[in-house]
Amino acid sequence: MTQSLLSLRGLTKSFAVGRGGLGRRARLFAARDVDLAVEPGETVGLVGESGCGKSTVARLALRLIEPDSGEIHFEGRDLRKLSRSELRAMRRRMQIVFQDPFASLNPRMTVGETIGEGPRVHGIASGAALESRVSELLDIVGLGPEVASRYPHEFSGGQRQRIGIARALALEPALVVADEPVSSLDVSIQAQILNLLLELQKRFRLAYLFISHDLRVVRHLSRRVAVMYLGRIVEHAPVETLYARPQHPYTEALLSAVPVPEPGAGRKRIVLAGDVPSPIAPPPGCPFHPRCPKAFDRCRVERPELRELGAGHFSACHLAPY
Amino acid sequence: MTAPVLAVRDLRTSFATPRGKLVAVDGVDLELRKGETLCVVGESGCGKSVTALSILRLLPEPPAQIERGEILFEGRDLRALGAEELRALRGNRIAMIFQEPMTSLNPVFRVGDQIEEALRVHRSLSRTEREARVIELLELVGIPEPRARMRDYPHQLSGGMRQRVMIAMALANDPAVLIADEPTTALDVTIQAQILELLESLKKRFDMAVLFITHDLGVVAETGQRVAVLYAGRVVETGTVEQIFAAPQHPYTRGLLDSLPSARTKARESLRVIPGRVPDLVARPAGCSFRERCTRAVSRCASEDPALTVGRGGALVACHNPVPAPGAGDAR
Numbered sequence: 001m002t003q004s005l006l007s008l009r010g011l012t013k014s015f016a017v018g019r020g021g022l023g024r025r026a027r028l029f030a031a032r033d034v035d036l037a038v039e040p041g042e043t044v045g046l047v048g049e050s051g052c053g054k055s056t057v058a059r060l061a062l063r064l065i066e067p068d069s070g071e072i073h074f075e076g077r078d079l080r081k082l083s084r085s086e087l088r089a090m091r092r093r094m095q096i097v098f099q100d101p102f103a104s105l106n107p108r109m110t111v112g113e114t115i116g117e118g119p120r121v122h123g124i125a126s127g128a129a130l131e132s133r134v135s136e137l138l139d140i141v142g143l144g145p146e147v148a149s150r151y152p153h154e155f156s157g158g159q160r161q162r163i164g165i166a167r168a169l170a171l172e173p174a175l176v177v178a179d180e181p182v183s184s185l186d187v188s189i190q191a192q193i194l195n196l197l198l199e200l201q202k203r204f205r206l207a208y209l210f211i212s213h214d215l216r217v218v219r220h221l222s223r224r225v226a227v228m229y230l231g232r233i234v235e236h237a238p239v240e241t242l243y244a245r246p247q248h249p250y251t252e253a254l255l256s257a258v259p260v261p262e263p264g265a266g267r268k269r270i271v272l273a274g275d276v277p278s279p280i281a282p283p284p285g286c287p288f289h290p291r292c293p294k295a296f297d298r299c300r301v302e303r304p305e306l307r308e309l310g311a312g313h314f315s316a317c318h319l320a321p322y
Numbered sequence: 323m324t325a326p327v328l329a330v331r332d333l334r335t336s337f338a339t340p341r342g343k344l345v346a347v348d349g350v351d352l353e354l355r356k357g358e359t360l361c362v363v364g365e366s367g368c369g370k371s372v373t374a375l376s377i378l379r380l381l382p383e384p385p386a387q388i389e390r391g392e393i394l395f396e397g398r399d400l401r402a403l404g405a406e407e408l409r410a411l412r413g414n415r416i417a418m419i420f421q422e423p424m425t426s427l428n429p430v431f432r433v434g435d436q437i438e439e440a441l442r443v444h445r446s447l448s449r450t451e452r453e454a455r456v457i458e459l460l461e462l463v464g465i466p467e468p469r470a471r472m473r474d475y476p477h478q479l480s481g482g483m484r485q486r487v488m489i490a491m492a493l494a495n496d497p498a499v500l501i502a503d504e505p506t507t508a509l510d511v512t513i514q515a516q517i518l519e520l521l522e523s524l525k526k527r528f529d530m531a532v533l534f535i536t537h538d539l540g541v542v543a544e545t546g547q548r549v550a551v552l553y554a555g556r557v558v559e560t561g562t563v564e565q566i567f568a569a570p571q572h573p574y575t576r577g578l579l580d581s582l583p584s585a586r587t588k589a590r591e592s593l594r595v596i597p598g599r600v601p602d603l604v605a606r607p608a609g610c611s612f613r614e615r616c617t618r619a620v621s622r623c624a625s626e627d628p629a630l631t632v633g634r635g636g637a638l639v640a641c642h643n644p645v646p647a648p649g650a651g652d653a654r
Contacts, residue, residue, distance in 0.1 A: 043590075049510035156599060186365035186537065188596040191581035195592045213510065216540075220583030221590065239589065257515035259540030261582060263563040271519055272512045275480045 003076050004037040005207050006094075006175055011035075011060050011070035017280060028280045030056040032231045034070070035306070036209075040174060041201065043208040045222030045239070047215055047254070051279060053231040054211045058179045061209060062094055063087065075174065092122055095168035099180035101160030105152040111138075111163050112148030118170040137166040140203075141196060158189035165196065169204070177209045182217060194220065215258050219243055224312070227251045230279055230287040233306060237313040247315040249292050286318070294319055326353040326394075327531045328377070328416075328499050333391035335369075335376045338384055342604045346372040348555040350391075351630070352533075354499065359525065359532040361546035361563075363539060365578075367600055369555040370535045374501050377533075378412055396498070414444040417492035421504035423484035427476040433487045434460075434472025440494040459490040464520060482513035489520065496528060503535045518545055539582060543567055551575050554600055554611040557630060561637025571633045571644040573618045610642070618643045 011034040014027040031053040038044045046054045059065045063072060063079045072079040074094060082090060098104035105114055116134045119125040125133050135145035141162040152160055161181060168176050178197070182190040194217065200206055212218050218225055219239060226236040227250065235248040246252045253270040272291045277283050283290050289299040298318050306316040335347040347369040354360050362370045375381045377393050379400065393400040395416060400408065412418075420426045428436060437456045441447060447455065460468035463486040476484055485505060492500060502521065506514040522545065525532050534545055542549055543563060550560040551572065559572040570576045577596035587593060598615040601607055607614065613623040622642045633639040634647060 049512060158599065187539070187578060187581045188365060189599065191583075191593040191595040192597075194583065195595060198590060198592060215511070216583045219585075219589065220587060220593070223590075243585075253512060257511045259514075259518075259538060259544045261539040261543045261567060261579060261584065263543045263567050265543075269515055269519075271515045275482055275513070276510075 004073070005040045005075060006036075006038040006061060006209065007071075007073045008034055008036045008057070008061060009071040009073070011057070011072065012068045013056055013060055013065065014068055026280050029231045029282070030279065031060060031067075034060075034228075034233055036061075036226055036233070036236075038175065038207050038209055040207055041205040042224070043201065043210050043222045045218035045225040046209065046211045046228065047213065047218050047225060048228035049213060049254075049276060051276060052228040053279075054228050055179055056231075057228070058096070058177045058209065058211050062091070062096060062177055064096075092118070092171040093173050094175045094177070095171065095173040096177045096179065097161070097164050097168050097181045099183050101157050101164055101184070102152075104164055105160055107152055110149055110151055111155075114152075114163065115148070115166045115170055118167065122171060124171070133170070137170055140169065140200070141166045156189075157185055158192060161185065161193050162196065165193075165200070169200065172204070173206070175207045175209065177211070179211045180213070181210075183212065183214065190217070197221065215255060227254065230276065230282050232287065232316065233314075234288065234317070235315045236306070237315075238311070241311070241313050247309055247313065247320045248288075248317045249294050249319075250288050253293075286316075324355055325397075327356050327396060328352075328354040328533070329392070329394040330373070330377065331392040331394070333373065333376055333393065334389040335372050335381070335386060336389055337386050339604065344604045345606065346555055346603060347376060348606075350552070350555070350557055352550055352557070354531045354533055356498075356531050357525070357529050358547045359534050359545055361534045361536060361542040361549045362552060363536055363542050363549060364552035365537060365600070367554075367603070368552040370537075370552050371503055372555075373552070374418070374503050374533065374535050377501065378416060378418060379408055380418075410444070413440050413492070414495045415497055416499045416501065417495070417497040418501040418503065419485070419488045419492050419505050421507050423481065423488045423508075424476060426488060427484060429476055432473050432475055433479070437472075437487070437491045437494055440491050444495045455494070456490075459494060460487075462493065462524070463487070463490045464516075465490070480513075481509055482516060485509065485517055486520070489517075489524070493524065493528070497530060499531050499533065500525070501533045501535070504537065505534075506541065507537070514541075521545070539567075539578060551578075554606070555603060556611065556640065557638075558612065558641070559633075559637065559639045560630070561633075561635070565635050565637045569634065569645075569647050571637060571639040572612075572641050573616045573643075573645055574612050576645045577615075610640075618645065 011031055013031045014029045016025050017028045034057055048054050060067050112134045115137050116130050119133055134148050138145055143162055182193050210221055222239050225239050225242045226233045229250050235251045253272050256270040274291050285301045286299040286303055289295040304316045304318045306314050307322055308314050309320055330352040333347055333350045336343050336345045350373055364370050376388055434456050438452050441452045441455055456472055457468045465471050465486050506517050546563045548562055549566045550557045553574050559575050580594040596615050601611050609625050610623040610628050613619040620643050628640045628642050630638045630640045
């Protein structure tokens with residue numbers, strides 16, 4: 001088997017959180033034992049609701065935050081074992097696009113400075129060569145070269161997201177981690193950005209780790225999808241399998257809760273009871289059991305491991321047909 | 323057909339901005355009948371929230387100004403009412419819930435006290451009667467252990483629970499009309515499903531009329547009986563949910579539906595997009611506001627602003643060259 005572009009193994013990240021007085025500290029496990037691989041040129045979707053840990057995984061994958069334990073291999077090298085300068089060189093190959101195109105662009109830098117910063121800092125281009133590289137990147141994302149001298153506040157959300165994408169592409173990465181890149185955009189603009197991401201993937205053979213709460217968007221882009229709940233991956237499968245035959249009750253409920261623009265589609269909506277429990281004190285046994293319509297005794301005491309059902313389909317449920 | 327409980331006629335609301343007058347709502351007509359949910363759908367800046375806020379006169383005037391139009395509630399024009407009479411209606415006969423319950427609830431008061439206030443303002447009940455009603459309302463919206471929860475502060479509750487509290491407050495005085503402005507947009511999808519289900523059951527139980535404002539076409543399909551699609555401050559198409567989704571007649575509605583990735587769109591292939599973006603509402607172009615983004619535009623669109631007229635199946639559409647019925651001639 002060829003080597004994955006990115007592979008995460010047993011990644012765990014916890015944060016200390018203050019609780020009560022007397023210096024008692026609790027730990028919040030934002031990601032626990034996460035295994036995930038991304039192959040060159042493919043899109044892996046990572047979905048889940050607020051607080052499930054998907055953005056933590058994005059940041060861990062780029063080593064923007066340090067894991068407690070686990071391994072991160074990128075292009076065959078263990079990112080955790082790299083020196084500072086080696087890591088910096090490696091960062092050229094892995095970039096991120098953020099959700100909020102308003103917060104993620106420096107308001108005091110022109111668009112050209114923002115996009116050109118990477119190549120300049122890495123000593124790849126300067127002067128006229130840098131200028132022409134910036135124009136080229138703007139053209140790639142569908143903006144004119146004249147915007148280089150303008151500031152972010154002059155642009156709409158969709159245009160700013162194009163600028164953020166141009167910045168990510170400036171260093172010719174192999175992997176782009178996209179953290180909810182279209183979530184703050186209106187549908188007509190969202191569709192334009194999704195098309196751009198698809199076009200760029202084909203053109204530059206980019207791999208995407210695509211993080212989103214929107215199951216419709218994830219289905220459209222991804223080849224494989226992992227579903228997270230309370231810091232753990234609970235199901236992971238090729239996209240067609242996951243959407244057609246989910247084998248975890250949480251995935252099933254999540255899919256059924258997405259409103260479909262087809263009146264009278266006659267679907268059965270599974271409405272889960274209650275809220276997501278606190279990740280500081282996750283329930284014993286299966287973390288999903290308090291909300292699970294199918295839970296039985298074993299689920300309350302024993303946490304199901306993520307196991308393969310066949311053909312790259314993994315599920316962490318006692319009821320899955322292994 | 324029954325008379326509408328709420329009717330908006332030719333509403334025009336503008337804002338004074340440093341760049342000039344921005345007309346956010348430009349001649350909107352809506353009719354809401356008892357027991358129905360009318361969804362108002364559109365993208366950012368289309369005027370859907372300004373329409374809702376204009377109905378209850380919740381916009382700061384100035385910079386906002388309701389320039390013309392009628393807002394008829396049970397036959398009375400709300401624009402003719404004084405501040406005192408309006409206050410008697412708001413939160414009583416017409417209630418509203420918002421997208422972000424955290425900003426609509428007061429963080430320094432217990433949630434029970436905030437619901438009680440809605441009762442105190444509009445009804446003469448004793449303290450014990452009010453408390454009993456608060457507990458009843460919290461139970462009604464599915465909050466477990468209402469006696470304990472009524473003493474919580476908003477920050478102690480989850481987003482879904484806070485939205486339930488907002489709904490309890492809105493229902494306190496048995497409103498005839500509930501205006502819901504993106505009530506599930508800030509919520510996760512499993513919590514959204516809970517809140518949509520709750521709103522549906524409450525609407526049936528109390529025979530309310532709901533004006534539901536959303537940007538999400540999926541939510542429209544699952545909650546509404548009728549839809550009004552807004553673009554650049556105008557209703558461009560209105561009809562039953564079935565009409566709008568099965569055979570949209572306005573190119574903008576068609577474009578919105580096509581932009582959505584779904585089980586029907588081909589995975590990992592380009593979506594059909596609406597090119598460009600919304601026009602500047604300070605300097606609205608002549609003719610149809612959508613024409614610069616429209617694939618069906620004809621020469622007439624540049625000179626003549628299309629009026630809302632009766633189209634197929636009785637739906638209303640504002641277009642000189644509407645999308646033909648599926649299967650007919652040049653259907654896309």
